[in-house]
Amino acid sequence: MADTPPPSRxxxxxxxDTDLIIVGGGPAGCAAARMAAGVGMRSILAEPDRLCRNLHxxxxxxxxxxxxxxxxxxxxxxxxxxxxxxxxRLELGRYVTELRTDxxxxxxxxxTGVRLTAPYAVVATGTAPxxxxxAAWITAPGGLTxxxxxxxxxxGAEGRTLLVLGGDRTIGTFLRxxxxxxxxxxxxxxxxxxxxxxxxxEDPRVTLLPVGHLTLEPGEGAAVSAxxxxxxGERQAVVADAAYLSIGNAPTAPPGDLVRGADGYCPPxxxxxxxxxxxxxxxxRFQRIMTxxxxxxxxxxxxxxxxxxxxxxx
Numbered sequence: 431m432a433d434t435p436p437p438s439r440x441x442x443x444x445x446x447d448t449d450l451i452i453v454g455g456g457p458a459g460c461a462a463a464r465m466a467a468g469v470g471m472r473s474i475l476a477e478p479d480r481l482c483r484n485l486h487x488x489x490x491x492x493x494x495x496x497x498x499x500x501x502x503x504x505x506x507x508x509x510x511x512x513x514x515x516x517x518x519r520l521e522l523g524r525y526v527t528e529l530r531t532d533x534x535x536x537x538x539x540x541x542t543g544v545r546l547t548a549p550y551a552v553v554a555t556g557t558a559p560x561x562x563x564x565a566a567w568i569t570a571p572g573g574l575t576x577x578x579x580x581x582x583x584x585x586g587a588e589g590r591t592l593l594v595l596g597g598d599r600t601i602g603t604f605l606r607x608x609x610x611x612x613x614x615x616x617x618x619x620x621x622x623x624x625x626x627x628x629x630x631x632e633d634p635r636v637t638l639l640p641v642g643h644l645t646l647e648p649g650e651g652a653a654v655s656a657x658x659x660x661x662x663g664e665r666q667a668v669v670a671d672a673a674y675l676s677i678g679n680a681p682t683a684p685p686g687d688l689v690r691g692a693d694g695y696c697p698p699x700x701x702x703x704x705x706x707x708x709x710x711x712x713x714x715r716f717q718r719i720m721t722x723x724x725x726x727x728x729x730x731x732x733x734x735x736x737x738x739x740x741x742x743x744x
Contacts, residue, residue: 458554458709461726467517490607529686531702550733554709557679584608593670596677597623
């Protein structure tokens with residue numbers, strides 16, 4: 431469908447700034463904006479960073495359509511398409527400080543103090559990386575921060591032994607991106623990550639360490655040692671040239687009228703009818719680029735069809 435606005439509808443509040451507010455400019459938020467434009471809806475997308483910023487951290491892709499083989503390549507394609515979408519107004523470099531719902535609108539406040547209103551909002555703010563202090567199964571010196579595994583380039587990792595904390599899927603991405611690297615990965619992970627490590631279990635470069643608890647001690651330079659307590663209480667000492675993180679992410683929902691579960695994620699079915707949650711913010715179990723693109727597109731269509739319901743009689 432052409433990128434043209436729909437005809438005005440009787441009863442549509444003229445005071446709304448746009449038809450749809452989108453919070454978050456990752457794959458889900460961008461897909462929502464593109465789909466909204468495809469059905470003639472105007473949107474405003476607020477993103478504190480560049481579009482699809484996390485895709486730039488993924489050196490190799492093997493599970494998306496369109497022939498894209500790296501995150502930066504896919505991010506560039508998405509950003510270019512969205513910037514050419516006339517019905518989407520981009521608010522890049524802008525944080526959402528509050529989201530409020532009402533009977534007939536959603537109000538979003540930006541960090542500039544500007545308030546935006548629309549009949550519906552899509553919230554697709556995704557997640558941010560965790561640190562050792564955020565994981566109950568890790569004991570580490572106070573204030574210690576470690577880099578995520580995606581920052582370990584092949585040249586710097588070649589021939590070294592890396593301790594990887596957590597079994598998140600960035601490990602599989604690293605191995606696919608560097609198929610010939612001689613790096614050895616010692617992957618220490620809790621029971622909650624058991625299902626995540628299946629895709630790397632057979633890789634000869636990986637040694638899996640299912641743990642109940644791990645105590646980390648920095649050594650000289652980037653070297654580290656750790657005491658690993660297994661699930662059955664057995665203990666072993668582990669030494670590595672460096673340590674990296676793959677313990678997952680924490681949801682980053684904006685303040686305001688969003689319902690959060692015990693894990694911090696925002697279940698879509700528990701939100702106000704005018705707020706539609708999309709992408710990684712929904713759950714930790716289905717965090718994939720393809721599912722984010724699909725859920726963002728579906729979120730925009732939900733808002734589109736909701737605005738076209740006939741008014742209630744009486």
